[in-house]
Amino acid sequence: xxxxxxxxxxxxxxxxxxxxxxxxxxxxxxxxxxxxxxxxxxxxxxxxxxxxxxxxxxxxxxxxxxxxxxxxxx
Amino acid sequence: xxxxxxxxxxxxxxxxxxxxxxxxxxxxxxxxxxxxxxxxxxxxxxxxxxxxxxxxxxxxxxxxxxxxxxxxxxxxxxxxxxxxxxxxxxxxxxxxxxxxxxxxxxxxxxxxxxxxxxxxxxxxxxxxxxxxxxxxxxxxxxxxxxxxxxxxxxxxxxxxxxxxxxxxxxxxxxxxxxxxxxxxxxxxxxxxxxxxxxxxxxxxxxxxxxxxxxxxxxxxxxxxxxxxxxxxxxxxxxxxxxxxxxxxxxxxxxxxxxxxxxxxxxxxxxxxxxxxxxxxxxxxxxxxxxxxxxxxxxxxxxxxxxxxxxxxxxxxxxx
Numbered sequence: 001x002x003x004x005x006x007x008x009x010x011x012x013x014x015x016x017x018x019x020x021x022x023x024x025x026x027x028x029x030x031x032x033x034x035x036x037x038x039x040x041x042x043x044x045x046x047x048x049x050x051x052x053x054x055x056x057x058x059x060x061x062x063x064x065x066x067x068x069x070x071x072x073x074x
Numbered sequence: 075x076x077x078x079x080x081x082x083x084x085x086x087x088x089x090x091x092x093x094x095x096x097x098x099x100x101x102x103x104x105x106x107x108x109x110x111x112x113x114x115x116x117x118x119x120x121x122x123x124x125x126x127x128x129x130x131x132x133x134x135x136x137x138x139x140x141x142x143x144x145x146x147x148x149x150x151x152x153x154x155x156x157x158x159x160x161x162x163x164x165x166x167x168x169x170x171x172x173x174x175x176x177x178x179x180x181x182x183x184x185x186x187x188x189x190x191x192x193x194x195x196x197x198x199x200x201x202x203x204x205x206x207x208x209x210x211x212x213x214x215x216x217x218x219x220x221x222x223x224x225x226x227x228x229x230x231x232x233x234x235x236x237x238x239x240x241x242x243x244x245x246x247x248x249x250x251x252x253x254x255x256x257x258x259x260x261x262x263x264x265x266x267x268x269x270x271x272x273x274x275x276x277x278x279x280x281x282x283x284x285x286x287x288x289x290x291x292x293x294x295x296x297x298x299x300x301x302x303x304x305x306x307x308x309x310x311x312x313x314x315x316x317x318x319x320x321x322x323x324x325x326x327x328x329x330x331x332x333x334x335x336x337x338x339x340x341x342x343x344x345x346x347x348x349x350x351x352x353x354x355x356x357x358x359x360x361x362x363x364x365x366x367x368x369x370x371x372x373x374x375x376x377x378x379x380x381x382x383x384x385x386x387x388x389x390x391x392x393x
Contacts (some may be wrong), residue, residue, distance in 0.1 A: 002146040008252070018169065020174065048343035059233045061342040062121075066181055068169070073175030 021073035023048035025059035034059050076127045082109025088141065089116070092128045095098050098137030101262055110145055111280035115272070117142040118287040122214060123268055143293065153285060154363060157372035164372075172240060172357040172364055173350030176301070176371055180308040185379035186386055189313030192320035201324060202262060206271040207279050211286070213268050214254040216241035221290035222299045229355035230300070237303075237347050254333045261327035267329035276388075280378040284383035285373050297363040300356055301370025304348035309378070
């Protein structure tokens with residue numbers, strides 16, 4: 001059972017996904033430059049990038065957004 | 075791995091049959107939860123890597139499958155009752171997308187935390203005991219979920235494979251998660267061969283393992299398997315960080331710290347993939363799967379509570 005008709009024109013899988021109240025997912029290999037000019041390379045098929053600014057593993061997400069009140073989450 | 079020690083009349087009868095190849099035990103009831111759990115665990119293990127002292131064709135022996143089914147019916151009913159009790163305390167809001175609902179449940183859930191104990195207070199002996207308990211799953215980490223792959227339509231399947239590929243090291247054996255755990259165990263002076271500590275496993279750990287195999291092996295329970303995965307991932311990043319801090323407090327080897335550090339960032343991505351994309355696609359295509367997904371979520375939470383309660387009580391009693 002599927003909601004999409006496989007005969008429709010294919011819709012590409014997004015490379016970037018913004019998760020509600022959470023991180024940004026990046027699919028594939030990317031090099032990120034952080035605010036201090038340091039470069040970080042993704043190593044996983046899908047990587048979560050911090051959007052709340054509180055991660056201890058910046059620029060990657062470490063789940064810290066869940067400790068924030070919903071109003072100040074991304 | 076050889077068959078574990080029996081824990082009662084049923085596992086005793088079952089294990090002698092598994093060794094000798096005789097007729098499966100009919101009419102032998104489990105003596106207690108330990109007996110039922112080790113019997114079911116061993117029958118499931120025939121589908122993973124098997125036992126050196128059991129013939130390979132035991133996996134599809136219809137009499138053994140009948141014993142397995144009897145144990146599963148009881149276990150599934152028990153899990154259903156525990157999930158229903160959880161739903162009384164933490165009801166679902168059916169208006170929410172399933173991904174949001176999974177995060178809402180895992181964040182609202184309050185239970186005892188082994189990660190908090192490891193972070194702040196655990197002794198090295200307690201941590202080593204916890205690693206031995208966890209090894210029953212971590213040495214086959216991600217494997218129960220792989221059963222689900224061929225049962226999915228394209229969208230959840232593609233997203234699940236992205237997640238599983240990361241679990242399996244993206245083609246690099248030294249990055250494969252159960253290999254990382256093996257290296258962590260060896261670095262602490264523990265044995266790392268598959269199943270080394272099953273005889274020590276408390277019944278709560280066996281049941282946690284059995285739930286994943288039950289969900290994984292039954293197509294009917296594919297939603298529960300994915301819900302369990304989502305809840306497992308959604309309760310991993312922050313606790314894994316606390317565990318790394320506890321292991322560093324105790325001055326434990328970098329290899330075991332690395333296993334947990336890897337899970338901080340990996341599972342921050344996996345939880346989003348599992349809850350929003352994998353479970354989201356499954357339920358979007360078939361809304362009747364929502365209930366099954368939430369069964370898996372709740373089962374994951376209550377089974378981990380049971381493990382934590384048991385271990386913390388045991389350590390308190392010996393303190």
